[in-house]
Amino acid sequence: MSTFHHPSHPTIPITIPDGLSQDQVLNFHPFTSWLSTLTHSLSSQSTPSHPFSPSPYTLRSVKIQSFDLFGSSRVGFLKLQADVRNDKNEWLPGAVFLRGPSVAMLVMLIPDDDDDDDAPPSPASEERYVLLTVQPRIAAGSLEFVELPAGMVDEQGEFAGTAAKEMEEELGMRIGEEELVNLSEMVLGGGEGEGEEDGGLGKGVYPSPGACDEFIPIFMHERRVSRETLKEWEGKLTGLREHGERISLRLVKMGDLWRVGGRDGKTLAAVALWEGLRREGRV
Structure with a gap:
């Protein structure tokens, strides 16, 4: 030493x-x-x-x-x-x-019922589904841990870029950074990463501040898809096999997300942020 x-x-x-x-x-x-x-x-x-x-x-x-x-x-x-x-x-x-920061993605899919002649539903009543990943998490002692898609931030600290990259790798969904909404930033203020006004604390949720430095900004992406496409997501196999990733996807109604993802801190944080911002009419 x-x-x-x-x-x-x-x-x-x-x-x-x-x-x-x-x-x-x-x-x-x-x-x-x-x-x-x-x-x-x-x-x-x-x-x-x-x-x-x-x-x-x-x-x-x-x-x-x-x-x-x-x-x-x-x-x-x-x-x-x-x-x-x-x-x-x-x-x-x-x-x-x-271990440094990570990012998590709340991906919401809204069925696009093109054959419905009625007026489109209001945002508050729209049917929404969320994509979750099911994968081995050895630290938790589980081979089928249900959670919000997430990934570690690279050395450059580009949060939005990391979120877009992880969505492509874990969900097979390619989107631009400009299509992501940073829910954590909307709630906590400031820009990406640390903020001077609160002592440099990260703009995200800290899952285990008693022992770990990791903080996780929560990003949101919302899109309309056909019901046929919606069915294709359920059980889809994704992940980078060369990195040891064995991921399958699970589709959950937004109203059930808090229950299905109840063991995952990222999921519960995303539900709280989204519902709080929704009450204020900001999402």
Whole structure:
């Protein structure tokens, strides 16, 4: 093991295990983003009204315990322990799994009944179906986990581009980025990625903030399709086999989504965002 100091945070020693280099850590965006966000949050304790102001906490050190590589050298995941304590030696839990942001897609399909001569239904009463994926999730101990389509964001941090790419890979649906609506951004404000006004926190839902840095913006895409096309989606096999993906699709009525996807945090977040924005007449 060896120790170095981050160029932007010279007072914080960072210990790394054998096989991992300083450059690999510094080039891993989830690590630099997490460190910047945390130190920004710690600095807010200088405000007299902050509850920790009388005895502020500081980040004393970071110990990277393990890592996973994507390919031969690019860091994919880091597991670390952050030592955060105050002058009274009171500490805060600091076990962290860093993997970076992901995106999730709420894809709603509306049957296009061309043979119906009546006036089209209002948006509030339209029949909607949502596409879910069913795939192995070893971390959850399941070979058939039902969830909203999702994918990790690449190193460039292009959220909309990643969403469009994942929709093509997992759903077989090719769309342009301009056809996506960022529900998280509509609710939380700001642009893609982090926002300065809330300390750099990501514009998305945090499924497990007690242990993981991952945040997930929820995108929406809505389109009309024929009922015949609608039937073709059910059970369709998708995914990149060379990446270990074994995905089948499941079509669910929008009204049943909260129940069918009740184990998936992304799904429940999407339902809450969409229904809240719908009440305000924004979607």
